[in-house]
Amino acid sequence: MTLREPPHHETLTCYCDYQCRLPDCVQRYRAWENNRYHAIANGTWQPLLDAEPIRQHLLHLHAAGITIHRVATITGLTYRAVRNFTQHDYGNTAPRKRRVTREVAAKILAVNTRDHTPGNVDSTGSRRRLHALMAIGWPLLYTAQHAGIHPSNRSVIVARPTIRAATAQKITATYDELKNRKPARHGIRPTSIKRAKQQASANRWPPPAYWDETGAIDDPHFEPMYRVTRREIVAHDANWIMRTTGVSREDAANRLGVTKSYIDHAFRDHPEYAVEVAA
Known part of the structure; x- marks a missing residue:
C-alpha cells in the first residue's frame, strides 16, 4: 500500500495516520506517549x-x-x-x-453567536475547489449555479482574496458533492467538458485527487506543484539565486547541485525565468 505524504509535520497526525517516521515526528510521538503514561500513573490523565x-x-x-x-x-x-x-x-x-x-x-x-458574527474567509480553498472541478470537466458556470451563486459573481469569487464564509461553505458542499461524479452523466455537454478541462490544463489546476492526496486545499501557504517538472523548478530557483545574489549561471548551478548545462537547458525550456546577471 502506498502511503500518502503528510500535509504537515506539526501534530501527531503524520505519525499516527501517515506512518511518518521522521526523527522529529517520532520524538514528538514518544514525548506524547511518555506524558500520557506519567499522567495515567499520577491519576491526572484526561481521556478524550x-x-x-x-x-x-x-x-x-x-x-x-x-x-x-x-x-x-x-x-x-x-x-x-x-x-x-x-x-x-x-x-x-x-x-x-x-x-x-x-x-x-x-x-x-468558546465560539458563540453573541461575540462572533458571520464574516469573510480566505478564498484560496474555494478558488481551488472550483478549479479542481474544472479539471475533471465541470464548467465554472455550472458549479457556481449549483452552489447558489449568481453567474455574474463567479469570476469575482476566484479573484477576490476573501469571500463570505457562507459562500465558501456552499462551494465546499458543491465540491464534495460533484468531485466523484462524471459531468457527462449529469447533462453537461461534451464541448463544455472539453473546454473546462482544457482551461484547467493550461493553467495547471490540480484535480480533486491531487488535493485529496495533499490535504492542503485550504492552506493559502501551500504552493501546489502539480505537473511542475524538475527542470522548471531549477529554472525558477536559478532565476531567484541569480537575481538576488548576482552570481553567474555556473555558481547558481553549483548551489543547486546541477550542471551549468542543465540550467542552460532549463532556461531554454522556460524562457520566462531566463536571466543573465554575471558573466
Whole structure:
C-alpha cells in the first residue's frame, strides 16, 4: 500500500495516520506517549471527550449563520478538523469524529453567536475547489449555479482574496458533492467538458485527487506543484539565486547541485525565468 505524504509535520497526525517516521515526528510521538503514561500513573490523565456536544454546537452556530469556515478562522483550527465533527451539508463521504480532546472542545465551544458574527474567509480553498472541478470537466458556470451563486459573481469569487464564509461553505458542499461524479452523466455537454478541462490544463489546476492526496486545499501557504517538472523548478530557483545574489549561471548551478548545462537547458525550456546577471 502506498502511503500518502503528510500535509504537515506539526501534530501527531503524520505519525499516527501517515506512518511518518521522521526523527522529529517520532520524538514528538514518544514525548506524547511518555506524558500520557506519567499522567495515567499520577491519576491526572484526561481521556478524550464525546464529540456529540461539539457537533450540536456547530449545527447551532451554522443555523445562526456562523459557518464551518468561520469557526475554523476564529479557533485557529483547520477547516477539515472542524468539518469532521459534523456531516451537515456534506453527505456521508467521511466518518464523523466521535471523540475530541479537551483543548479542541474548549476552542470550539468558546465560539458563540453573541461575540462572533458571520464574516469573510480566505478564498484560496474555494478558488481551488472550483478549479479542481474544472479539471475533471465541470464548467465554472455550472458549479457556481449549483452552489447558489449568481453567474455574474463567479469570476469575482476566484479573484477576490476573501469571500463570505457562507459562500465558501456552499462551494465546499458543491465540491464534495460533484468531485466523484462524471459531468457527462449529469447533462453537461461534451464541448463544455472539453473546454473546462482544457482551461484547467493550461493553467495547471490540480484535480480533486491531487488535493485529496495533499490535504492542503485550504492552506493559502501551500504552493501546489502539480505537473511542475524538475527542470522548471531549477529554472525558477536559478532565476531567484541569480537575481538576488548576482552570481553567474555556473555558481547558481553549483548551489543547486546541477550542471551549468542543465540550467542552460532549463532556461531554454522556460524562457520566462531566463536571466543573465554575471558573466
